[in-house]
Amino acid sequence: MPRLPTSLLREAYTIDRLLPALLGPCRDLRAARNELRWLREHVNTIAAARPARGGTLAKDALLRDLVRQRASGKPLQYILGxxxxxxxxxxxxxxxxxxxxxxxxxxxxxxxxxxxxxxxxxxxxxxxxxxxxxxxxxxxxxxxxxxxxxxxxxxxxxxxxxxxxxxxxxxxxxxxxxxxxxxxxxxxxxxxxxxxxxxxxxxxxxxxxxxxxxxxxxxxxxxxxxxxxxxxxxxxxxxxxxxxxxxxxxxxxxxxxxxxxxxxxxxxxxxxxxxxxxxxxxxxxxxxxxxxxxxxxxxxxxxxxxxxxxxxxxxxxxxxxxxxxxxxxxxxxxxxxxxxxxxxxxxxxxxxxxxxxxxxxxxISLDDDAHRLLKSHGNFTSSFHTNGLSI
Ligand SMILES: C[S@@+](CC[C@H](N)C(=O)[O-])C[C@H]1O[C@@H](n2cnc3c(N)ncnc32)[C@H](O)[C@@H]1O
Structure with missing residues (x-):
């Protein structure tokens, strides 16, 4: 797989510090931005379902962990579920x-x-x-x-x-x-x-x-x-x-x-x-x-x-x-x-x-064998069974 250009990694970093890691599996900036958005939404959903389990710090840690998993090649579907x-x-x-x-x-x-x-x-x-x-x-x-x-x-x-x-x-x-x-x-x-x-x-x-x-x-x-x-x-x-x-x-x-x-x-x-x-x-x-x-x-x-x-x-x-x-x-x-x-x-x-x-x-349709048989019988006229069907 070709290496990602440094200029692309730098551009990604200026948009979001987590983006460069997603460029590996995604290969382009647009796809990486989409995935980061979905991962954030996923973290927000989890946080909303378990409000007792910490605030912004816990959410940031979870997002970093999910980005790390994705950067290792884990399919997004297994991460988002x-x-x-x-x-x-x-x-x-x-x-x-x-x-x-x-x-x-x-x-x-x-x-x-x-x-x-x-x-x-x-x-x-x-x-x-x-x-x-x-x-x-x-x-x-x-x-x-x-x-x-x-x-x-x-x-x-x-x-x-x-x-x-x-x-x-x-x-x-x-x-x-x-x-x-x-x-x-x-x-x-x-x-x-x-x-x-x-x-x-x-x-x-x-x-x-x-x-x-x-x-x-x-x-x-x-x-x-x-x-x-x-x-x-x-x-x-x-x-x-x-x-x-x-x-x-x-x-x-x-x-x-x-x-x-x-x-x-x-x-x-x-x-x-x-x-x-x-x-x-x-x-x-x-x-x-x-x-x-x-x-x-x-x-x-x-x-x-x-x-x-x-x-x-x-x-x-x-x-x-x-x-x-x-x-x-x-x-x-x-x-x-x-x-x-x-x-x-x-x-x-x-x-x-x-x-x-x-x-x-x-x-109304004949399979190959039926065609062959018909040919070999010249002007074959009587009814003939193929696949159990009368043709
Ligand atoms: C290509 S996946 C298809 C899964 C699903 N139908 C789909 O389209 O996403 C093949 C499935 O066959 C199952 N499988 C493998 N060997 C099998 C066997 N000998 N008998 C029955 N199922 C088997 C696997 O566990 C797997 O879930």
Whole structure:
């Protein structure tokens, strides 16, 4: 990282003696001034909540301490204790991944795409695997019910980490203080491991998700499966993440665990095959998986295609809603790509729910194998089944 010019440090010091320390993590004066303002506001809020704990001197000492923490690279969200996820303010704590706005953009787009569909069931069941702060279930609930309230949403967030689950429960409790939240739908959180083989020993008290589902009938079918799993390969962890991420955010949330046989790229992809198998087992009709980049998106889309259960698979970049209606989306490897910027997620759907997404209903598109078979049969005319659908 290039050194900061002395003139900039001097200018910062003349504005406020605490500013130069914030230039390190912020890199420019405007961002450093904003952060100092937020830290001051935070200190004032704490002081107002605990008036008995000293006056200006205590406040100054606290502010100096928070600036020192920030200068060491600690993410501002862990210091202030919150981050916005869409419109929602989500509590953040060390040990749990800070929610990212890119994730929120994909979730909002999914919710906006389906929430006005006429054919939604009266009970809509959403499973969020690797839930972290619980930000995805909370945003889904918030955005869905901001448009309609005639559907009973049942959302389950699953994570392997107790720290995450405690925070998710805390975030839910905070939201439910608003009475309108408490009255609509239901959100729950559960501890389970999405990678563990159900026949393997339960390591360290970890319950394989598949075993949890086997023993509870109510958990066996879901309409929508969403996941933002750990997806960074070990080499990308060192090359693409910042020092602040590596130093303060949990590696458990970012890099899949080691396997004796997997290469670097495969290790980054560890979660997707088990997630797609869970989607198949719980008969999920819509699956939204976050990915790191276009290469990973294409690998995941191919894995999904190989399962032969989906009628449509597409890749969303940032702001998929910004794909202009008049311009056809680009395609790669046979998959449509929507939006601008980095690839963010892979969307798969099957059956009649295509209509929830405003997509053509199945039966009119052929997958690659079907095309090949049709070609090899020349003027093939009789009905042919692919993915269980008559075409
Ligand atoms: C990338 S974070 C996503 C958190 C949250 N959904 C978000 O978007 O901010 C991945 C989450 O997966 C959880 N996780 C890691 N390994 C897991 C496993 N084997 N089973 C279930 N959850 C796991 C981590 O604890 C972490 O909370």
């Amino acid at each position: 919150t981050e916005y996820f869409g419109e929602l303010e989500i509590m953040c704590r060390p040990g749990v991944l800070i929610p990212r706005q890119d994730t929120a953009a994909s979730i909002s787009h999914l919710v906006c795409s389906i929430r006005n569909a006429q054919s939604l069931p009266s009970e809509l069941r959403v499973l969020d695997l690797c839930t972290g702060t619980g930000c995805i279930p909370l945003l889904f609930h918030h955005e869905f019910y901001s448009a309609r309230d005639d559907i009973d949403l049942r959302i389950l967030g699953v994570d392997v980490s107790d720290t995450s689950l405690n925070l998710a429960a805390h975030n839910l409790k905070r939201m439910r203080k608003d009475k309108s939240w408490a009255e609509k739908g239901a959100i729950g959180f559960m501890k389970a491991d999405v990678l563990l083989n159900p026949f393997a020993d339960q390591k360290g008290g970890r319950l394989p998700l598949k075993r949890a589902f086997e023993t509870n009938k109510q958990l066996q079918s879901w309409d929508i499966l969403i996941s933002n799993p750990p997806y960074i390969s070990p080499s990308a962890y060192w090359k693409t993440t910042t020092r602040s991420v590596r130093g303060f955010e949990p590696k458990l949330a970012l890099v899949p665990p080691p396997h004796s046989t997997t290469a670097d790229t495969e290790r980054g992809d560890t979660f997707y095959q088990p997630l797609l198998h869970i989607a198949r087992d719980v008969e999920a009709k819509i699956v939204l998986l976050e990915i790191a980049d276009l290469e990973q998106a294409l690998r995941v889309a191919r894995m999904a295609r190989e399962l032969r259960i989906f009628d449509g698979i597409e890749i969303w970049r940032d702001q998929p809603e910004q794909t202009p209606d008049t311009t056809p989306s680009s395609t790669q490897g046979g998959f449509s790509i929507l939006g601008q910027g980095n690839a963010r997620s892979v969307l798969c759907w099957r059956g009649a729910v295509a209509s929830w997404l405003g997509k053509p209903t199945p039966g």
